Amino acid sequence: MNNSYTYKKVKALQFPSLLFVMLLMVSSCETDDVQTVTTLTNLVMADEFDTEGAPNPSLWTYDLGRGPNGDGWGNQELQYYTDRTENVKVDNGLLLITAQEESFEGASYTSARLVTRGLFEQTYGRFEARIRLPYGKGLWPAFWLLGNDCAQNIWPQCGEIDIMEYLGDSPNVVFGTVHGPGYSAAEGETKEYALEDDRFDTGFHVFGIEWGPDYINYYVDGDLYNQITPDDVVGEWVFDHPFYIILNVAVGGSFPGSPNEETTFPQTMLVDYVRVYENNITD
Amino acid sequence: MKNIKQQHMKTIFSILVFMALIGCERELSNDAEFATFSTTGEVFTDLPIGLGSDFYFPFLGSKATAFSVDEFVAYESGASMRFDVPNANDPEGNFAGAIFRIEGSGRNLTEFDALTFWARASQGVNIGEIGFGQDFGENKFQVTRTNVSLGTQWAKYVIPIPDPSKLTEERGMLWYSAGTNETGGFGYTFWLDEVKFEKLGTIAQAQPAILNGVDVEQDAFINIPITISGLTQTFSTASGNITVNTTPSYFDFQSTNVDVARANELGIVSVVDTGEATITASLANVAAAGSLALDVSGTFDFAPTPPTRNPDDVVSIFSDAYTNVAVDYYNGFFTDGFQTTEGGAPPIDVNGDMVINYTVLNFVGIGTFQDVAPVNLTEMTHIHVDIKVNESIDSGDFIRLQLLNSVGNNETSGDYTIDGAALTANQWVSLDIPLADFNGLGDRSQIGLLFFISDATIADIFVDNIYYYR
Numbered sequence: 001m002n003n004s005y006t007y008k009k010v011k012a013l014q015f016p017s018l019l020f021v022m023l024l025m026v027s028s029c030e031t032d033d034v035q036t037v038t039t040l041t042n043l044v045m046a047d048e049f050d051t052e053g054a055p056n057p058s059l060w061t062y063d064l065g066r067g068p069n070g071d072g073w074g075n076q077e078l079q080y081y082t083d084r085t086e087n088v089k090v091d092n093g094l095l096l097i098t099a100q101e102e103s104f105e106g107a108s109y110t111s112a113r114l115v116t117r118g119l120f121e122q123t124y125g126r127f128e129a130r131i132r133l134p135y136g137k138g139l140w141p142a143f144w145l146l147g148n149d150c151a152q153n154i155w156p157q158c159g160e161i162d163i164m165e166y167l168g169d170s171p172n173v174v175f176g177t178v179h180g181p182g183y184s185a186a187e188g189e190t191k192e193y194a195l196e197d198d199r200f201d202t203g204f205h206v207f208g209i210e211w212g213p214d215y216i217n218y219y220v221d222g223d224l225y226n227q228i229t230p231d232d233v234v235g236e237w238v239f240d241h242p243f244y245i246i247l248n249v250a251v252g253g254s255f256p257g258s259p260n261e262e263t264t265f266p267q268t269m270l271v272d273y274v275r276v277y278e279n280n281i282t283d
Numbered sequence: 284m285k286n287i288k289q290q291h292m293k294t295i296f297s298i299l300v301f302m303a304l305i306g307c308e309r310e311l312s313n314d315a316e317f318a319t320f321s322t323t324g325e326v327f328t329d330l331p332i333g334l335g336s337d338f339y340f341p342f343l344g345s346k347a348t349a350f351s352v353d354e355f356v357a358y359e360s361g362a363s364m365r366f367d368v369p370n371a372n373d374p375e376g377n378f379a380g381a382i383f384r385i386e387g388s389g390r391n392l393t394e395f396d397a398l399t400f401w402a403r404a405s406q407g408v409n410i411g412e413i414g415f416g417q418d419f420g421e422n423k424f425q426v427t428r429t430n431v432s433l434g435t436q437w438a439k440y441v442i443p444i445p446d447p448s449k450l451t452e453e454r455g456m457l458w459y460s461a462g463t464n465e466t467g468g469f470g471y472t473f474w475l476d477e478v479k480f481e482k483l484g485t486i487a488q489a490q491p492a493i494l495n496g497v498d499v500e501q502d503a504f505i506n507i508p509i510t511i512s513g514l515t516q517t518f519s520t521a522s523g524n525i526t527v528n529t530t531p532s533y534f535d536f537q538s539t540n541v542d543v544a545r546a547n548e549l550g551i552v553s554v555v556d557t558g559e560a561t562i563t564a565s566l567a568n569v570a571a572a573g574s575l576a577l578d579v580s581g582t583f584d585f586a587p588t589p590p591t592r593n594p595d596d597v598v599s600i601f602s603d604a605y606t607n608v609a610v611d612y613y614n615g616f617f618t619d620g621f622q623t624t625e626g627g628a629p630p631i632d633v634n635g636d637m638v639i640n641y642t643v644l645n646f647v648g649i650g651t652f653q654d655v656a657p658v659n660l661t662e663m664t665h666i667h668v669d670i671k672v673n674e675s676i677d678s679g680d681f682i683r684l685q686l687l688n689s690v691g692n693n694e695t696s697g698d699y700t701i702d703g704a705a706l707t708a709n710q711w712v713s714l715d716i717p718l719a720d721f722n723g724l725g726d727r728s729q730i731g732l733l734f735f736i737s738d739a740t741i742a743d744i745f746v747d748n749i750y751y752y753r
Binding site for chain 1: 482483484485487488490519521523524
């Protein structure tokens with residue numbers, strides 16, 4: 001079973017339409033008549049971004065600069081991350097992460113990357129944020145989780161759960177992905193969610209996961225659109241230890257490509273809230 | 284299953300109740316019936332939808348039979364719109380182009396955000412223009428997407444509506460214009476199918492522009508209106524930005540000083556008094572890029588009207604008083620020399636009265652030798668020219684006129700120098716110079732160039748009414 005699945009997956013990567021069929025097959029089991037999107041209700045952390053100024057320092061810290069190797073965080077991203085108010089602030093009940101086009105420390109763009117590393121980390125649970133996204137070629141905002149052991153167990157061994165990623169030149173599409181050993185970078189287990197008649201940059205949408213010992217459920221607003229289980233990933237399941245939250249807006253790099261003449265700056269990701277519920281369901 | 288049935292019953296019951304309620308209201312009153320226009324979105328599915336029988340109006344000079352309904356090629360189901368673009372040498376018309384206009388009242392398109400269609404062509408080609416809103420009337424809300432790149436496989440195309448709230452009664456459902464500039468003059472076929480107005484929901488982030496988004500500063504003159512051009516609307520869509528050309532009626536224009544200048548809904552700026560005013564615009568409450576800053580110093584000082592002569596006695600190069608001969612250019616922009624001169628390409632249109640303004644003048648040529656016939660001045664005796672020097676005139680300033688005969692082939696030339704003393708600062712001066720005074724000219728049967736040479740002693744001039752006469 002596992003072998004045949006692996007085989008299909010390789011084929012699927014070559015033929016996107018096949019991948020789509022595969023995803024339909026995977027998802028068909030959970031699109032029952034009435035969808036139960038979320039089950040976890042015990043709220044353990046919430047930032048509603050109601051206090052103006054800098055984000056709450058007891059919850060959020062920053063990744064600054066261009067990455068530990070100065071290479072654009074391993075993706076040739078073009079921005080320099082700062083914690084200046086030009087790039088990150090709380091205003092009007094919203095967290096604003098703004099990508100600016102400006103010459104700064106040798107980079108052509110600035111932006112911000114907020115992390116809860118060492119401040120809020122949790123195994124399992126429901127992680128949810130309500131976000132309005134920016135738009136334009138080269139914009140690559142994300143709401144994601146990273147294992148808290150990446151210092152010891154080098155990525156991808158420490159695990160990465162991308163709750164929401166989005167490319168600004170496809171303003172009606174987001175995708176959710178997990179990365180682990182043997183399924184990192186472009187090989188991650190992923191699925192798109194597309195709005196047929198709306199966009200993610202014109203209004204707020206809720207992006208979330210419910211994460212348990214042997215599953216991660218992905219949802220957007222009221223739609224549960226994917227479930228990833230140990231059977232779905234080609235390598236080791238590395239999602240049974242604490243993860244921390246990251247909110248960022250990247251600009252350019254190998255994945256989204258560079259901004260072009262159509263891209264306007266500044267571009268802001270607006271976050272209404274981040275909420276985390278614990279997994280209190282015993283197996 | 285039982286639940287579903289019950290729900291159906293409930294729905295049917297509700298509808299019945301609702302219908303009954305409506306029925307009651309109708310009996311009570313007939314007063315509140317507003318004129319409503321069709322909200323149909325479809326323009327062509329397998330047939331033209333709701334266009335009436337007389338809906339196809341070809342452009343003048345186009346091949347009138349270019350459009351047909353093709354029952355063998357279709358994106359969906361049975362038929363498509365087929366356009367056979369003729370060869371450039373087709374005697375029945377050298378391009379294809381027409382409007383599709385509803386026979387009768389227009390449609391209410393306010394609930395849609397785009398005209399969409401599926402299209403393919405017999406070869407990869409850019410279709411020059413496809414749009415809607417052209418009705419051969421006011422064309423008030425005309426929208427055009429230019430250079431629509433069609434491939435040989437069906438693909439969906441989107442033409443966004445700049446502001447749907449304006450389209451309360453639109454008759455122009457579709458228009459197109461397609462030629463063979465790109466295909467070496469050879470015709471081709473393209474098909475459109477499933478042509479309809481849709482609410483896509485994925486069209487957003489409007490970026491309207493006037494004057495192509497440029498902040499223009501210019502002098503203006505009382506009672507000389509200015510037309511604002513370069514009107515576009517750009518939307519982000521699910522597949523990148525799409526820009527369409529639009530008409531002024533989609534915009535609201537504002538002036539910083541309506542006592543100096545103001546723009547109407549047709550994008551025409553009326554200049555009413557001296558002072559400064561900046562015209563800006565918005566489209567559906569989104570500020571447009573681009574602006575027009577006007578500095579109005581007074582009325583425009585036109586060149587004097589030349590004396591009336593029999594047209595047979597005149598060879599006119601540049602004058603509104605006579606029919607001008609064809610010229611290659613009014614500024615040759617000679618790049619191999621040291622020319623600095625700007626202006627004249629094209630001349631300025633002052634409310635229909637053409638005038639040339641040469642600036643940064645050192646020398647400039649008006650050509651009649653490349654693609655047009657040289658001018659034969661054998662029978663002519665004088666050159667007339669009106670010059671207004673827009674600066675002070677110092678001693679030693681001059682403008683030399685030079686005529687070149689048979690350019691590049693046993694070329695001869697002669698010149699005549701207008702001394703600065705013969706010119707007046709900031710005033711028109713009319714000059715009539717005998718051609719015999721052009722030293723060294725000799726044969727003047729094939730005049731190909733007329734130069735104005737100042738060697739930068741005079742840098743800013745208006746020139747008008749350049750003609751030869753006898």
